[in-house]
Amino acid sequence: MRFDRLTGEWVAVAAHRQSRTYLPPADQCPLCPSVGGRESEIPVEDFHVVAFENRFPSLGPELGELPSPQGATGRELWGSASSAYGRCEVVVYTPEHEGSFASLPFERARTVVEAWAQRTEALSAMKGIRHVFPFENRGEQIGVTLHHPHGQIYAYPYAAPTAARLAERSRAYLDATGRPLMGELLRDETDAGDRMVLAGDHFSAYVPYAARWPLEVHLVPHRQAPDLAA
Ligand SMILES: [Zn+2]
16 A cells, blocks of 8 residues: 555555456356355355455455554655555355346345445454445456456445545534435435436435436435444
């Protein structure tokens, strides 16, 4: 982990390519169950959902506190570096090689959500962890190297910049008004209506007013909660 003096951000730098598995044929998929004498990364013949530490992690498995980038003179030092503390986990959604999160039956999708919540709670409790981020990159265009339906969880030793900014804005709004910013946005989008994609019983989804991507949807719980575990 290197400290960038220009942006004030920590950057995880991969020193080598780690010989990671790259687009293997289906019969050599490391995320399929171990059947017929073939050992995959998952040593059981069947499962609903599996979470395990990434064999090729950007962060961890060492845990700890990042050092202050301030040197003895109070100046930020070029050359401030640290072990890449944290955790990287893989969440496999299904034993089926084909499909996606969206093609899971409701009960199985729920099991994956339970796994995200449980791992968020467990990882958040680990030494030095400041931000737990479950995510999925999907498609070769964004660099996915395994097609089996799966996502990842990164547990960072700092709050990633966008999350830190959201937390800062939400705190300031709460202090000023006594109300949660995300709940206010959801109320305003629901009232306006023209960007609503889904109005559900417990969650609703909308295209944000200041969207940054050609396709962007925010899925927001009606009950405001700090994280997936809550
Ligand atoms: Zn597979």
